[in-house]
Amino acid sequence: MTYRGTGPYRQLARFARLELLDLTELVREIFRYRELIWALALKELKVRYKRSVLGFMWALLNPALMMLVLSVVFSTIMRFSIPHYAIFLLSVLLPWTFFSQSLSYAVESIVGNGELIKKVSVPKLVFPVAAVVSNIINLLLSLIPLALLVVGMRHPFYKTWLFLPIPMLALIIFTLGMTFFFATANVYYRDVAHIIQVVLSAWFYLTPIIYALDFIPQNRQWLFKLNPIIYVINGFRLAVYYGMLPRWQSIAASFVCAFVALAIGFGVFRKYQDEFVFYV
Amino acid sequence: MSERCSAASTVVVRLENVTQRFRVIHERPDTLRELFSKFLRKGVSYHDLDAVKNVSLEIPQGQMLALIGRNGSGKSTLLKIIAGVFRPTSGRVRVEGSIAPLIELGAGFHHELTGRENILLNGLLMGYSKEEMKKREQSIIDFAEIADFIDAPIKQYSTGMHTRLAFAVATEVDPDILILDEILAVGDTAFQEKCFARIQDFRRAGKTILFVSHAMALVARFCDRAILLDKGSIIADGDPTEVVSFYKSLTSPDLRRPNKSRTNS
Numbered sequence: 001m002t003y004r005g006t007g008p009y010r011q012l013a014r015f016a017r018l019e020l021l022d023l024t025e026l027v028r029e030i031f032r033y034r035e036l037i038w039a040l041a042l043k044e045l046k047v048r049y050k051r052s053v054l055g056f057m058w059a060l061l062n063p064a065l066m067m068l069v070l071s072v073v074f075s076t077i078m079r080f081s082i083p084h085y086a087i088f089l090l091s092v093l094l095p096w097t098f099f100s101q102s103l104s105y106a107v108e109s110i111v112g113n114g115e116l117i118k119k120v121s122v123p124k125l126v127f128p129v130a131a132v133v134s135n136i137i138n139l140l141l142s143l144i145p146l147a148l149l150v151v152g153m154r155h156p157f158y159k160t161w162l163f164l165p166i167p168m169l170a171l172i173i174f175t176l177g178m179t180f181f182f183a184t185a186n187v188y189y190r191d192v193a194h195i196i197q198v199v200l201s202a203w204f205y206l207t208p209i210i211y212a213l214d215f216i217p218q219n220r221q222w223l224f225k226l227n228p229i230i231y232v233i234n235g236f237r238l239a240v241y242y243g244m245l246p247r248w249q250s251i252a253a254s255f256v257c258a259f260v261a262l263a264i265g266f267g268v269f270r271k272y273q274d275e276f277v278f279y280v
Numbered sequence: 281m282s283e284r285c286s287a288a289s290t291v292v293v294r295l296e297n298v299t300q301r302f303r304v305i306h307e308r309p310d311t312l313r314e315l316f317s318k319f320l321r322k323g324v325s326y327h328d329l330d331a332v333k334n335v336s337l338e339i340p341q342g343q344m345l346a347l348i349g350r351n352g353s354g355k356s357t358l359l360k361i362i363a364g365v366f367r368p369t370s371g372r373v374r375v376e377g378s379i380a381p382l383i384e385l386g387a388g389f390h391h392e393l394t395g396r397e398n399i400l401l402n403g404l405l406m407g408y409s410k411e412e413m414k415k416r417e418q419s420i421i422d423f424a425e426i427a428d429f430i431d432a433p434i435k436q437y438s439t440g441m442h443t444r445l446a447f448a449v450a451t452e453v454d455p456d457i458l459i460l461d462e463i464l465a466v467g468d469t470a471f472q473e474k475c476f477a478r479i480q481d482f483r484r485a486g487k488t489i490l491f492v493s494h495a496m497a498l499v500a501r502f503c504d505r506a507i508l509l510d511k512g513s514i515i516a517d518g519d520p521t522e523v524v525s526f527y528k529s530l531t532s533p534d535l536r537r538p539n540k541s542r543t544n545s
Contacts, residue, residue: 036405274367277365278302
């Protein structure tokens with residue numbers, strides 16, 4: 001008999017293979033239920049904007065009005081020494097808003113659809129995925145006022161905008177992973193939905209969104225670099241504000257963070273999904 | 281008669297020793313605070329309840345089967361296991377053919393969406409494609425008789441309209457196995473007759489129907505077979521008329537018992 005070893009590498013390889021199986025299942029299921037996911041996402045948007053006079057226009061107006069407020073506050077009252085601060089800010093604020101909105105909606109997606117889950121045999125993953133998809137639509141729509149702002153403020157309209165799909169993909173994968181995890185946790189402990197709001201607001205200030213990473217003293221920067229989301233949203237600011245492409249290490253780091261979040265989040269979700277029906 | 285026997289040769293639903301155990305936690309900790317307080321008081325108290333206990337059942341194709349029994353006897357749990365909503369604690373479940381996985385009609389309806397949007401959403405939830413649902417949309421609207429309201433949000437519907445639409449969606453998609461959980465009590469007589477006619481069509485087409493009802497007259501009138509559940513076990517299985525009369529003989533003394541105990545105490 002040959003010695004086959006059970007060293008850490010072997011364990012790691014096994015783990016990676018398992019996660020890869022999970023992820024192919026995720027992709028397959030999303031594809032299989034794409035029509036349902038799309039219908040649920042549209043339902044969410046319709047219900048969100050129902051009975052407001054402007055309807056879908058709010059998806060555009062919301063970021064536009066926020067931009068107006070921010071540019072007034074920061075360019076006339078607070079005065080940072082950053083030119084075109086509104087663009088500097090919004091280039092990462094929009095992806096951040098996508099992330100935090102998706103998380104706040106999706107954390108309730110299993111519990112909120114509890115009545116449905118108890119009566120219909122339907123793959124549970126469609127609910128968090130649909131919550132994220134509806135926010136993807138919002139994110140894409142909010143890029144329109146950002147582009148208008150760039151033109152309006154006579155900030156150069158860089159070719160690097162074309163690069164945006166790459167950080168967007170990493171952002172979506174990262175967000176999906178987080179939503180799977182927290183939607184699962186919320187089934188068992190409803191506090192999660194409240195805690196997540198606090199966590200998100202703390203996370204917001206700890207992430208270089210309203211400031212740049214350079215503002216942090218050199219010897220403390222390593223701490224901020226432990227925050228996975230900075231790799232994910234950094235690409236947005238570079239492409240839109242600086243007209244630069246991130247270094248390949250940074251892109252790689254963003255995708256590593258994204259896939260680790262997805263592997264853990266979906267792994268947990270998948271393990272518990274058959275039990276959801278007893279707890280919602 | 282011989283036709284029915286040949287149709288009965290294929291089994292479409294097979295349950296083998298199926299048990300569904302629920303852990304009934306007394307004051308289940310719903311929040312972290314409760315969890316901590318439970319933790320301090322050492323452990324959570326619970327008891328296990330077998331809602332369905334070691335049930336084996338074969339349903340041949342084309343049969344209209346009634347599940348009867350008192351509240352809490354496990355009828356709905358059994359239906360949910362067959363529909364795939366619950367994964368049983370132990371035992372094996374095999375279902376062949378498409379099944380409308382809806383337990384309550386109209387479960388997938390959202391009150392802010394219009395009738396038309398709900399038809400699509402409900403169909404997708406049941407696993408049908410958008411294309412299929414678009415094809416059937418008109419006949420669903422016709423059957424439900426709600427042409428004037430189809431583009432209004434369904435929160436404006438009357439209960440009857442709601443039920444008609446739900447029944448139309450569930451039956452128009454043409455599943456191999458149809459689950460009807462206590463729905464025929466709603467709707468006016470004319471629509472009820474229409475529903476019965478449609479159920480008869482289903483039976484003629486060789487579809488399997490699982491029917492839960494407390495209306496014993498309907499069970500005896502429509503079904504080929506009845507199963508009586510009590511505390512999660514099958515205690516009678518066979519000819520609907522016989523099972524219904526057995527059930528009645530069991531329940532009638534039960535109904536008097538509370539009175540008796542009251543006079544005793």
